[in-house]
Amino acid sequence: MLLIVCPYCGERPEIEFTYGGQAHLARPHQPAQLDDQAWAEFLYMRTNTKGVYAERWRHARGCGRFFNALRDTTTDHFLAFYKTGEAPPERTA
Amino acid sequence: MSRAAGGLRTPSGGRVDRTQRVQFEFDGQPYEGVAGDTLASALLANGVHLTGRSFKYHRPRGILAAGSEEPNALVTVSRDAARVTPNLRATQVELYDGLIAESQNRWPSLKRDFGRINDLLSAFFPSGFYYKTFMWPRKAWKSLYEPVIRRAAGLGRAPTHADPDRYAQRYAHCDVLVVGAGPAGIAAALAAAGSGARVILCDETAEFGGSLLAETSALIDGQTALAWVQQGIASLAKNNRVTLLARTTAFGYFPHNFIGLNQRLSDHLSRPPEGRPRERLWQVRARSVVLATGAIERPLVFPGNDRPGILLAGAAHTYLNRYGVRVGTRAVIVTSGDDAYQAALDLKNAGVEIAAVADLRSEVAGALPDAARLAGIDILPGSTVLGTEGDLRVNAVTVGRVHGGKVQAEQRILCDAVLMSGGYTPSVHLFSQSRGKLKWNDALKAFVPGVSAERERSAGACRGVYDLADVLADGAAAGAAAAGAAAGGGARRFMVDAFKRSSESYLGALPQAQAPSNDKSFVDWQHDVTSRDLDLATREGFQSIEHVKRYTTTGMATDQGKTSNLNAMAIVAKSLDVSIPQVGLTTFRMPYTPVTFGSMAGISRGDLFDPVRTTPTHPWAQARAAVFENVGLWKRARYFPRGGEDMHAAVARECRAVRSACGIFDASTLGKIEVVGPDAAEFMNRLYVNNWSNLSLGRSRYGILLREDGFIYDDGVVARTGPDRFHVTTTTGGAPRVLALMEDYAQTEWPELKVWLTSTTEQWAVIAVQGPQSRRVLETLVEGIDISSAWPHMSVARGRICGVPMLLFRVSFTGELGFEINVPADFGLGVWEAVYTEGQAHGITEYGTETMHVLRAEKGYIIVGQDTDGTVTPDDAGLTWAIGKHKADFVGKRSLERPSMKSAHRKQLVGLRTKDPRTVLEEGAQVAAKSGQKPPMELIGHVTSSYASSVLGHSIALGVIESGRARLGQTLYVPMPDGDLEVEVTSPVFYDPAGARINA
């Protein structure tokens, strides 16, 4: 069970959270202007990163807030937690 | 060579109490052991080696090891019909007075086993036997192969009664978790605790000390090994920051240093105290972990190496020194290193005749072999083993000499025990589970921990450190480092007086003569995999150990190849002429040893298995003997049988009552979400397909929510209850996921919208009053709302009923004139009873979910999740009318424009009428355009809902059919085992298509 740091509540066990998939996928403002290919890309194509991955979590059984995390998928270690809307923190080594 | 029972027990020494005799039963025979015995040591003390039959060939098998790595001696221990535990390793079962154990995998008895014929027919059981033999005909799997294989190859049987015992669970946090309480673990715990850390020390056995419990000669810091253990443990026990857990297996290593421990609390007791938990699951979050899990002695691979009486040398050493049991009277020792000579010396001292030590090394030198020579033990250097003899117990071993690459000069030695030692395999299971990277150590001929993935360190034998002084220092250093103790001061040193331990290991099969013995050389005892099987697998083209493993099943038994994996890899590597790291490494998985379901389930069983949600009228429905159904976690009244009615009769009556007079139904489980804020309408516009801007106060609308991919996600009536307020209802099961989806968009896509979302599902009781008489029933009860026909369908208003504040909907899920009364949940039952009483004069009838389903299906109203399955668009469901015409965007809109979503061949919702009005189709049944097809058939859709309609006098069904709406009037076919059923495609609305009744 992972240990996750909610930016609003602090360190909590994974059972308090739900997973939200890849982060930083903004819904297009005018979907009608996207062609089928571009819309399908938004809808279905996700990266499957081996290494550092930006992903969404929701503190569903806590404050209810969505937030983002950087996780190394090879070790499950988190590198950072940050609020929705913020850019992923710069990583130093 | 007859011997009196008990003659194998030494007169003194070891960790057993000879004054406390313990009676037990094995396979129906009474035996006696002593306090401190395991079942294995007690059986060996009684001269019993034969404890099981092998998995595939049903060969007689004896006890091989002394610990949890035991592959052969699996037993079932039972106290009563409900307390039957199969597949326990006899080496780990602590003896108690009255213990009843049985061997497994034999029929009719251990000594006369019918399945032994498999051994004689073994030419027909090569690698991949199951794959090769039982592929065809497929039908024979179910009727013939599987039952026979299951019975022949089964391990123990599960108990037939529910488990009556209690299993506890707890969470724990610590600075340092030390796994394994041998010399390294104890030294680590002492060092960590000494620096003030909170420490948990666990060990899978009953007593702390590990290998030191069988150590009779070594001195640590001037005291005996045992005294050092006892002093160390006593000091840890006094420290209130230290938790000592014996009989506790660390079975799983999960991310972020989360470790599962399984503590056995009462299985070792003759009469467990009432109420004591049987096991406790510890879920430990450790700041740092020290793995001190030791090493497992490696068996040797030679023909006939599986006969009862053939043990690991270290196991024989443990049985002698820890349990005071001689495993035989005349032993041959086969070894690749020095350590087995310690066993030889101790056994000889205890009166066991050592017929010879067959050493695989051509040069045998060193302190221990010299001591053995001095003691008069015959050493045969450059040896190999060519075969063994004996039916239910080994009685001879044939030793060969390897000379110039050739095997010659055979020598047959009589004996009743063969003790083998191929060096050690570090127990890296937990390290591997923690995703640490293993590295191959050529000198040790073993994989050892390389780079850690977690805050964890291995210490002692589990990382290939074998010499006692080094092990203790390694443990102390790991414990101090894990506790974050200051590096200054230098490492703790231990003064150890003992024979220097060697680390010479052997890998793979022993050399054999040109014409080798026909007997099998086992690699994996528990799954009956031989060296020949592995060779065959490589000849057939399997090159990765992961593939060989699956093909031969080596290492895939319940012991996960604890004694076999490295030999298997070595044999495969040799056969392919590559190095062992090139063959690859199999992955270790949790659990280290099997964990009971009870431990995992804990208190989550029976009433506590899952929460139960009940509606406000639940007690009323219970008093009426309603039949309930589970809908998610909800208990919903399905129907209310009267006077012995079955479901069919009750539902028919309830349906007629609603259509002819009035029915009352508890709809409280409907999900309800309050959407509030200045941007509530904009939020709803962006989310739902409908236009909400033009929904005026006091009106409601049927809303549809899509996923972004354009498929129906949920539906429900949405009311505007304020300029900035919507009362959104969802399906019963969909409420949490709809709220989660709303939150997702509100928080992450449109954070600029001022909107707040609140689940109000459990705040409202919802009482549906439906039927032509419903207005009459409510007229006298409703205060503050004119519910005459001037108040049209889909109206909403606040008022009171029975003095209680109410949100009243004029809505219908039945197609009749209807109302839904929303009152605060606490008033639900009272209002329900008042309405029910008032309704008596108008023929009011309570109805359940089954009737609700029939009534809505008669009207062609869909149920999301039953008539839709995540691939249904609004148009597929005939709901295009609900979509806001001039909306630029809503969730899912863009997807509806994709070509495949507009195809004329999509499956569309239609009605289906059977030719025979009495036939009720099976929900889920497939539909074909052509009759009389044989599989594989061409199918064009399936039945989603199907009921007998008492009101219409015929069965009705809904289904999704390719181009369904273009097929109205066509005859289609529902293929069933007895032949095709003819159905006609109709409109999905079977009842009152004009909708006159709903607007009455």
Ligand SMILES: [Zn+2]
């Ligand atoms: Zn939070």
